[in-house]
């Protein structure tokens with residue numbers, strides 16, 4: 001690849017990465033995972049994961065991408081010729097397609113909810129009816145496949161026309177509006193009767209809730225929400241220029257992303273308790289709660305339309321970033337045309353996405369480890385592949401890469417005085433890799449096994 005474009009402004013860098021990070025992971029997945037895992041304690045561990053694993057791994061991805069201006073595979077080949085670490089790009093490609101598949105199903109639900117809002121059907125029902133509405137959508141094979149296909153079609157169109165920069169620009173304009181809308185919804189939720197209970201659920205940790213599945217869930221959620229471990233941010237960083245401050249950008253991205261997730265929680269949980277719903281509802285949580293919120297707001301009809309449109313844009317900037325991993329790899333490593341790479345990427349996602357959509361209805365009986373195709377894709381990619389990718393990238397930057405290159409990258413060739421350099425390098429080298437391995441061992445029951453041997 002001869003000439004690669006570069007982001008012209010710092011705003012471009014942060015906005016694009018935030019565009020990738022902020023999406024359904026924050027607004028749909030975070031509240032449901034926090035709800036399933038008991039609230040406060042999950043959120044606390046989630047925040048620890050963002051600080052100790054998330055920020056260091058974002059920086060590791062940035063360092064590899066910006067120091068080489070190449071995709072993961074060529075970057076690692078260049079930095080450490082002959083090293084097997086480059087196989088991390090295959091984890092990235094496989095997991096990115098898996099995530100794109102189930103993510104498109106959920107984004108499809110957003111489209112249906114947008115449609116229902118527009119025709120005025122999201123108003124004037126009971127909680128029970130909203131619950132039935134969601135079940136009838138996911139229970140209908142043709143409706144869920146149709147919306148998934150439409151969402152992937154929109155992705156295809158954007159990537160194919162090469163207008164993703166334009167979409168990102170529109171999205172950058174819309175994201176601050178989404179942010180304001182979320183703030184407003186927060187105020188509304190805090191004023192609901194019983195709101196207090198929701199806030200306590202989120203911010204008063206109950207440490208008896210801590211379990212292996214909760215910790216691995218919090219780690220997976222942190223990686224998912226920050227778009228980490230799949231070399232997605234690495235690919236974006238390969239377009240950064242030499243002036244981009246890596247540590248500062250990574251910190252801003254992590255803070256903004258976490259802030260949006262917490263806002264989503266403050267919108268959902270007071271409402272959950274106010275409407276007498278269950279926080280443990282799982283993937284359907286926000287889809288059952290949001291319509292209840294909108295209908296008690298003055299002007300709810302318009303708020304709901306605006307919200308689902310903005311969420312659609314937030315989702316599409318995230319899925320564009322997933323596709324970019326696959327497309328950049330195919331065009332740069334196999335000299336495939338961009339059009340062909342896009343076609344293949346979307347075609348695979350369409351087949352797998354259809355399976356995910358059908359796993360709520362016609363294929364719901366097909367399960368492995370008690371999980372449907374949708375759940376399995378989500379679990380394997382988010383909780384296993386992303387942290388595994390993050391582990392490999394952190395070890396590579398901490399132990400394999402030339403230290404001088406790493407330091408030069410963090411300080412922009414000595415121009416910046418990065419006071420947090422030592423703790424960051426320490427986290428990349430020790431804390432992140434060790435924590436990821438320990439969490440994996442914990443979840444497979446290794447420590448229980450050892451304690452039965454010892455006692």
Ligand code: TRP
Nearest residue numbers: 021023024025026224225227318
């Ligand atoms: N972070 C995005 C969200 O929260 C999802 C996402 C986009 C992602 N690109 C990714 C997750 C790459 C993992 C890897 O919605």
